[in-house]
Amino acid sequence: MSRNWGPHFIVPSEKLSSYSGTILLREDLNKEDLRRELENLGILGSINKISNPWYFRQKGHESWIKIGESHDEQANFPVRWDTSKLKNGQYEVMGFMHVFLEKEGQTTAIARSNIVEITVKN
Numbered sequence: 001m002s003r004n005w006g007p008h009f010i011v012p013s014e015k016l017s018s019y020s021g022t023i024l025l026r027e028d029l030n031k032e033d034l035r036r037e038l039e040n041l042g043i044l045g046s047i048n049k050i051s052n053p054w055y056f057r058q059k060g061h062e063s064w065i066k067i068g069e070s071h072d073e074q075a076n077f078p079v080r081w082d083t084s085k086l087k088n089g090q091y092e093v094m095g096f097m098h099v100f101l102e103k104e105g106q107t108t109a110i111a112r113s114n115i116v117e118i119t120v121k122n
Contacts, residue, residue, distance in 0.1 A: 005033035005053060005070050007097040007114045010076055018121035023056050025067070027095045027114065034099065035078035043110060045103030052077035052097045059090035059117065069095075083120045091118050 029050070031043035038044075051071050055064035068079035077095070096113045 005030050005037050005112065007077070007093060007112060008093040009093075009114055009116045017096060017117040019083055020122050021082070023081045024082060025079045025081055025093065025095070026107070027052055027097065028076050038101070038110065043101060043108055045101035045106075045108060047099055048102045048107075049100040050077075050097065051100070052079075052095055053095045053119070054079045054081070055096065056081070057092050057094075058087070059092055064094060084122055086120050086122070088121050089119070092116070092119055093118055 007029055010026040010028060044049045050072065050073055051069060053069040054067040057064050057066055067081045068080050070077040072078060077097070081093075092115050094113050094115045096111060098109050098111045101110075
């Protein structure tokens with residue numbers, strides 16, 4: 001059974017319904033669920049890096065635009081996103097977390113994405 005180990009978007013504020021200006025994007029993951037998922041998939045090795053690139057797109061568009069990337073697990077993979085030059089409207093933000101494992105010189109990666117809808121109102 002697949003486990004949702006992450007990424008899990010951390011909402012800046014439960015009361016915030018629209019975003020404006022610079023936003024701090026953050027996500028976390030559940031390491032225990034990740035370990036179970038790796039075990040279920042038969043993927044062995046030591047985790048040597050976790051990377052979380054961030055992307056956005058205007059709702060209804062197909063292509064994603066990269067915002068930035070973070071490897072800072074302790075700070076929940078933060079990336080600052082300046083929305084001030086975007087048109088007002090509906091957008092999707094995607095965190096695409098990669099976990100890299102190594103065993104006997106071989107590197108394997110597993111990845112999951114999380115997409116949230118937001119409203120930009122500058």
